[in-house]
Amino acid sequence: MALGKDYTSQDCSLARALEVVGERWTLLIVRDAFYGVRRFSDFRAHLDVPKAVLSDRLQKLVDAGVLDKEGHEYVMTPMGADLWPVVHTLGRWGERLHGSLPYRLFFHTSCGTRIEADGRCPACGELVAPRDIELRPGAGSERRDDPVSKRLREPHRMLEPLRP
Amino acid sequence: MALGKDYTSQDCSLARALEVVGERWTLLIVRDAFYGVRRFSDFRAHLDVPKAVLSDRLQKLVDAGVLDKEGHEYVMTPMGADLWPVVHTLGRWGERLHGSLPYRLFFHTSCGTRIEADGRCPACGELVAPRDIELRPGAGSERRDDPVSKRLREPHRMLEPLRP
DNA sequence: AGCTCCAAGTTCGGTGAACGAACCAACTGT
DNA sequence: ACAGTTGGTTCGTTCACCGAACTTGGAGCT
Numbered sequence: 001m002a003l004g005k006d007y008t009s010q011d012c013s014l015a016r017a018l019e020v021v022g023e024r025w026t027l028l029i030v031r032d033a034f035y036g037v038r039r040f041s042d043f044r045a046h047l048d049v050p051k052a053v054l055s056d057r058l059q060k061l062v063d064a065g066v067l068d069k070e071g072h073e074y075v076m077t078p079m080g081a082d083l084w085p086v087v088h089t090l091g092r093w094g095e096r097l098h099g100s101l102p103y104r105l106f107f108h109t110s111c112g113t114r115i116e117a118d119g120r121c122p123a124c125g126e127l128v129a130p131r132d133i134e135l136r137p138g139a140g141s142e143r144r145d146d147p148v149s150k151r152l153r154e155p156h157r158m159l160e161p162l163r164p
Numbered sequence: 165m166a167l168g169k170d171y172t173s174q175d176c177s178l179a180r181a182l183e184v185v186g187e188r189w190t191l192l193i194v195r196d197a198f199y200g201v202r203r204f205s206d207f208r209a210h211l212d213v214p215k216a217v218l219s220d221r222l223q224k225l226v227d228a229g230v231l232d233k234e235g236h237e238y239v240m241t242p243m244g245a246d247l248w249p250v251v252h253t254l255g256r257w258g259e260r261l262h263g264s265l266p267y268r269l270f271f272h273t274s275c276g277t278r279i280e281a282d283g284r285c286p287a288c289g290e291l292v293a294p295r296d297i298e299l300r301p302g303a304g305s306e307r308r309d310d311p312v313s314k315r316l317r318e319p320h321r322m323l324e325p326l327r328p
Numbered sequence: 329a330g331c332t333c334c335a336a337g338t339t340c341g342g343t344g345a346a347c348g349a350a351c352c353a354a355c356t357g358t
Numbered sequence: 359a360c361a362g363t364t365g366g367t368t369c370g371t372t373c374a375c376c377g378a379a380c381t382t383g384g385a386g387c388t
Contacts, residue, residue, distance in 0.1 A: 012267050012306075014195050014251065017258030022191070024375080031178050040336055050376050055337060064261070072336070072384095079260070085253045085282065087178065093246055094181030097228075103176050118249065118283070118291055127282055142176075188346075204365055214347050219366060236365070 020064045021083065025049050026057050030066065030080065031087050034130055035152055036162040038073040046148040076130075076159055084130045085119050092117040101140030109134045109157060133158040184228045185247065189213050190221050194230065194244065195251050198294055199316055200326040202237040210312040240294075240323055248294045249283050256281040265304030273298045273321060297322040 021027050028047055037043055043054055058074055061067040066080035088106070095102050107114055108121040109132050115121055121128050136155045151162055185191050192211055201207055207218055222238055225231040230244035252270070259266050271278055272285040273296050279285055285292050300319045315326055 012192075012195070012255070013258035013261075013264065014255040015192060015258070016261045016264070017254045018191060020258075020261065021254075022186075022188070024186070027182060027186070028176075028179060031176070041334095051337065052339085052377090053375065082257055082260075086250060086257060089249045089253060090181045090185075091176070091178040093250060094177035094179070094184075096243070096246075097177075097180045097184065100177065100180070205363085208365095215366065216348090216368085217346065 020060070020066065021086075023057065023060075025053060026061065027087065027090075029054070029057055029061065030083055031091070033067060033074065033076050033080065034084060034087060034158055035135060036156060036158070036160050037148065037152075038075060038161050039163070040072065040074075042148050042162060043074075045146045046144075046152070073161075081130050081159070085127075088115075088119050089117065102138035103140050103142060105136045105138045106158075107134045107136065108132060130158045184224070184230065185250075187221065187224075189217060190225065191251065191254075193218070193221055193225065194247055195255070197231060197238065197240050197244065198248060198251060198322055199299060200320060200322070200324050201312065201316075202239060202325050203327070204236065204238075206312050206326060207238075209310045210308075210316070237325075245294050245323070249291075252279075252283050253281065266302035267304055267306060269300045269302045270322075271298045271300065272296060294322045 021030060025047065029043060029049075032043055032046055037046060040054065040058070043049070043058070044051065047054070049057075058067065058069075061080070062069050062074070065077055066083065067074040068077050069075075105114060108124060108128050111121065111123050113121050113123040115128055115133065119127055134155060134157055135152075137153045142149050142153065148162065185194060189211065193207060193213075196207055196210055201210060204218065204222070207213070207222070208215065211218070213221075222231065222233075225244070226233050226238070229241055230247065231238045232241045233239075269278060272288060272292050275285065275287050277285050277287040279292055279297065283291055298319060298321055299316075301317045306313050306317065312326065
């Protein structure tokens with residue numbers, strides 16, 4: 001993002017975080033990575049982002065240690081996985097805008113309970129890690145019909161690769 | 165932000181949230197509003213953002229219902245206050261980058277305990293609302309010396325107006 | 329080996345957003 | 359009445375985003 005080229009002027013941890021995930025498209029890319037997307041072409045099919053921009057963002061995420069490049073796959077690192085609470089709470093906040101129905105629902109795999117807005121399982125009372133979350137389509141399901149969107153509509157565990 | 169001018173293409177609640185708070189500077193403005201900044205000139209003094217951009221962002225935040233304009237003050241709405249978990253978790257995540265020390269610390273006013281990364285008070289076990297959080301300067305305190313930064317370094321309750 | 333195909337990028341010109349400086353209007357204190 | 363502050367708007371330059379075209383690199387086939 002570069003707030004004035006460097007953030008000595010904004011010495012705040014939020015500004016540093018935004019340097020990494022605050023640019024256009026970046027957080028949507030991270031979200032897709034949580035959903036299981038790993039390949040360049042799959043990010044592209046799902047996001048309609050220009051190739052040059054996608055290439056730039058993936059590179060920056062790799063440099064920052066959010067994603068790891070393994071061959072032609074971009075895999076979430078532990079540090080990237082720590083972004084889950086951010087992605088989740090922001091997504092939940094966005095649900096209230098325009099009074100829309102949720103597109104996706106998140107369930108605790110071990111007990112089947114729906115995760116709360118704060119990222120906790122009301123049954124277990126604990127913060128649920130991405131790996132223990134199952135993704136299912138919500139009431140306001142997607143209108144997109146690209147292959148990636150279709151696959152993402154099938155219930156699956158978070159961070160599980162989209163491709164077999 | 166406008167992802168392709170409209171988000172019918174990205175029908176996801178995260179994309180909607182990013183339309184509101186995903187543009188450059190916007191989340192830093194929201195953070196300052198949590199810290200007690202309310203006036204145009206104070207946002208400017210603390211953020212070094214071009215006037216035209218600040219004007220645009222504040223207007224959009226008012227339109228979106230995140231801030232409320234009361235005379236010459238931009239005050240956080242309840243909907244805006246719901247963004248606290250997002251701002252807090254993202255800020256905490258940013259602390260790990262470059263192994264920096266926290267600039268600010270957050271304490272539960274009623275019991276004096278430091279708030280956890282997930283926004284909970286370990287003593288009370290509950291999610292702490294912004295109004296019940298006290299702000300204090302951290303170990304890696306700020307290098308900025310504008311009047312707003314100085315006032316923000318004094319311990320104070322979140323959302324309390326910076327000016328008396 | 330050589331050839332083809334496709335995923336994964338890079339390069340390039342055009343367009344829109346961000347930047348900083350200058351300007352403007354309304355209110356305040358003297 | 360005037361000067362200073364606050365809260366903007368306007369404008370030319372610079373920079374990032376965009377889409378299309380082009381290039382690279384590896385897998386599979388013959």
